[in-house]
Amino acid sequence: MTTDLLLLLLGAVAVALLTRRIAALERTVAALRSELRIAALDHEPSAADAEPLAAVAEPEPLADALPLVLAEPAPTLAERLEALVAGKLPIWTGGAALVVAGLFLVRYGIESGLIGPAVRVAFAALFSAALLAGSEATRRLAATRDDPRLAQVLSGAAIASAYGTLYVAAAQYHLIAPTAAFAATAAITGGALFLSLRHGAPTAVMALVGGFAAPLVAGVDAAGVTPLLGYLALLIAALFALAAARGWTWLAMAAVVAGFGWANLLVLLLGGSESTGVAAFVTALAIGATLALPRTGPLRTWLRALPLVAGLAQLLVLAPTLDFTPLAWAYHLTLAAAAVVLARRDAVLEGAALAAAVLVTVLLALAFSAATGPSPASQVAVVLATALIAGAGLRWSGLGPRWAAVALVGLAGPVLVAHLSRPSLLPTTTWSIVDLVLAAAAAWLSWRHRAAQGRDVGLVGGxxxxxxxxxxxxxAPVPLAAAPAMLVPALAILVWWGRQRDHPRLQALPAFVALAMLLLAGGPLLNLLGAAAAAIGGETLIYPYLPAQRRLLLSLALPLVAVAAALRFAPDSFGRWRPAVTLAGGVVAAATLYALAKQPLALATPSRFLALGFSERAAITFLFAGAGVLLARHAATKRLGHALVLVAFARALWFDLVLFTPLVVPQAVGSLPLLNAAVLLPALLALVARTLPGRGWRWTMLLSILLAVAAAVRQLTHGSLLTGPLSVAENWGYSAAFLLLAVVWLWRGLTDPGSGLRTAGLLLLTAVTLKVFLLDVAALGGVLRILSFLGLGLALIGIGWFYRRMVAVPPSR
Known part of the structure; x- marks a missing residue:
């Protein structure tokens, strides 16, 4: 039932194609007639052709002249429908019915079993001969010679029936020897060519549909795939020859589509059992179609390269079933070589050569990723593919950018696939030598294109x-930890080459090397990220989370030095990616400096954290702040410097004042008064804030000084460990120290009115006064309370008198 529906569908397709073709021809004829009539109206006789007036003949009657110059009225929709239904469809539908009848005649003989194979084939052959005789009779009979469609339909049906008859006789019943079958096929093909030349395109369409549908009658696998593929190859070759002789590009394209359709149908129906024969057929079809299509007429560029690309894609689909045997690689490389050679002959096909290079690389990737490993044939294919593709691309790279792209794919694709997927195939040193040789070839390609401008594939890609x-x-020969450092020479060479050629795209290439360094250093960076997350979450001992010092130096420090040198000494390096590289480099540098700063003290135990935890954090904060101040002095790194300063203050705020404050978490800050970590940390941060412009940084400086004074009082009263309760002496110490600080700020504010210190001093003085009256004195009694109020009163009066002397303040009324 499925075959019946398929045959009917093919007949309907044939009718539709013929109808569209005839309609196009009729429109063309109508347009030519209109142009001729208009030309007749516009024609005026020249003076040389003029005759004496007396000799001029009388003009023809108007009624006789009108048919020559007046256009016929356009047919109405009803007239067109009538012409189609009554005049065209019956003829072409009848022709399709004859083809289907011939096919069903053979099928009926097969299923009924009433007659022997030889008789069945004889009947089918007689039917084909009868159709052919009928086509010739209709060309000669007076009643039908004026309508060529009748002869076209009958001849097409005869060709289709003859193909089907021969296939059944040779493939299923073996009534004809292979040699005789080949000769008969050639004869029918020659007859089809002759009849198509004689009767035109409709006969060719019938031959096309009948020829490709014939194998469906007896079944695809009735006699094996090899005879079927040979039959299809001969049929397609005949159609190519006919298309070239008549200039029928559509016929050649239809043959190509039908050929690839049969290849996919065979793969779908038979699986991988006959993949080798199908691969040979696909290879021959792709090459033959590429050679034949240009001879059939003008074509779009992409259509000329389509058969080669389709053949390569088809072989890619067949690759898993071919098991990458030597014969399979012979097909792949033969088609790739054909693409290269044909592209050299015809520039239109250069895209096919590039597609061949890419698809061969994909095939090698599939072969080398197999669980069983690459076969010896696949290993040899790497060498052959590199020599073929890279050699052709390098040889002809000067002809256009696509050839340079072919060279680049050939240089990098096959060998990198083999090296990265199966490094054990060769010794590490041998792999490195091979890679360096190919790298030198790519560098030569870039040097060869050194004078190019713009988007030159050879210069930049090489x-x-x-x-x-x-x-x-x-x-490759070194451990993963040292791999980023091994990319430093590549970075340096690219920076130098970009400066030599002054090419924007060359100058941007080092950014991709920096990205590769970053990816290869992913392990240490993930460790640092985990350490940072643990520290932010409150983990005191994060040293075990950090990567080893040697890995830090090789994976991060050395590449960072190379990137920093390129940024400093090559102003045009990294191109448009320079800001991104600078930002990423700053972040990674900060993380690396943090990890390196954690190495000397190695705080891995609680006792070590108690003794050195605060001092280590203070030193790291100083490191961030100092680096930020140095970077902020240069315009190119000003933003990065400010970011590092913000990181330093954020560290001090979160870790030293909130999370690990020494007031709660026991940590030694140092035994020396004033010269201890608790005092030096906010004091130095105040100096850093003083160097930065802006009111916000000024107030940050004042708050840091206030924290330094408070830390000094706390350390004087508690010693190295700042934990413990607040004593009375410490409380009054804060008041005295803050009062003294307020006086200093007032004095500095008077000498430098624009600094804002006078306002800060007044605010601090007010706060100290309220603290003393509300907190400090309230806790005293007796003589101490009297003396406290007396001392505070005298101090405030003295400050007020001094302030009035220094600043002209009008007395209040």
Whole structure:
């Protein structure tokens, strides 16, 4: 039932194609007639053709002249429908019915079993001969010679029936020897060519549909795939020859589509059992179609390259079933070589050569990723593919950017696939030598295109592939921890080459090397991220989370030095990615400095944290703040410097005042008064804030000084450990120290009115006064309370008198 529906569908498709073709021809004829009539109206006789007036003949009657110059009225919709239904459809539908009848005649003979195979084939052959005789009779009979469609339909049906008859006789019943079958096929093909030349496009369409539908009658696997593929190959070759002779591009394209359709149908129906034959057929079809299509007429560029690309894609689909045997690789590389050679002959096909290079690389990736490992044939294919693709691309890279792209794919694709997926195939040193040789070839390609401007694939791509292969060659023999450092030479060479050529795209390439360094250092960076998360969450002992010092130096420190040198000494390096590289480098540098600063003290035990935890945090905060001040002095790194200063203050606020404050968490700050970590940390941060512009940083400086004074009082009363209750002496010490600080700020504010210190001093003085009256004195009694009020009163009076002398303040009324 499925075959019946398929045959009917093919007949309907044939009718639709013929109807569209005839309608297009009729429109063309109508347009030509209109142009001829208009030309007749516009024609005026020249003076040389004029005759004496007496000799001029009388003009023809108007009624006789009108048919020559007046256009016929356009047919109405009803007239067109009538012409289609009554005049065209019956003929072409009848032709399709004859084809289907011939096919069903053979099928009926097969299913009924009433007659033997030889008789069945004889009947089918007689039916084909009868149709052919009928086509010739209709061309000669007076009643039908004026309508060529009748002869076209009958001849097309005869061709289709003859193809089907021969296939059944040779493939299913073996009534004809292979040699005789080939000769008969050639004869029918020659007859089809002759009849198509004789009767035109409709006969060719019938031959096309009948020829490709014929194998469905007996079943696809009735006689094996090899005879079927040979039959299809001969049929397609005949159609190509006919298309070239008549200039029928549509016929050649239809044959290509039908050929690839049969290949996919065979793969779908038969699985991988006959993949080798299908691969050979696909290879021959792709090459033959690419050679034949240009001879059939003008084509769009992408259509000319389509058969090669389709063939390569089809082989890619077949690859898993071919098991990458030597024969399979012979097909793949043959088609790739054909794409390269044909592209050299015809520039239109250069895209097909590039597609071949990419698809061969994909095939190698599939072969080397197999669980069983690459076969010996696949290993040899790496060498052959590199020599073929890279050699052709390098040889002809000067002809256009696509050839340079072919060279780059050939240099990097096959070898990198083999190296990265199966590094054990060769010794590490051998792999490095191979990679360096290919890197030198890519560098030569970039040098060859050194005079190019704009988006030149050879110049920029050659440098990129050279850096890639060189980096792999240097990084592969070393441990992963040292791999980022091995990319430093590639970075340096790309920076130098970009400055030499002054090419924006070349100058941007080092950014991708920096990105590769960052990715290779992913392990240490993840460790640092985990350490930071643990510290922010309150973990006191984060040293075990940090990577080893050697790995920090090789994975992060050395690459950062190289990137920093490029940023400093090569102003154009990294191109438009320079801001991103600067930002990422600053973040990674901060994380690296943090990890390196944690190495000397190695706080891995609670006792070590108690003794050195606060001092270590203070030193790291000083490091961030100092680096930020130095970077903020340069315009290029000003934002990064400010960011590091913000990180320093954020660290001090979160870790030292909130999370691990020494007032709650026991930590030694130092035994020396004033010269201890608790005092020096806010004091130095105040100096850092003083160097930065802005009112916010000024108030940050004042708050830092206030914290330093408070820390000094606390350390004087408690010693190195700041935990413990608040004593009376400490409480009055805060009041005395803050009062003295307020006086100093007032004095400095009077000498420097724009500093804001006078306002800060007045605010602090007010706060100290309220503290003393509300808190300090309330806790005293007797003589101490009297003496406290007396001393505070005298101090405030003295401050007021001094302030009035220094500043002209009008007395209040």
């Amino acid at each position: 440098a990129a592939i050279a850096a890639l292969l060189g980096g792999v060659a240097l990084a």
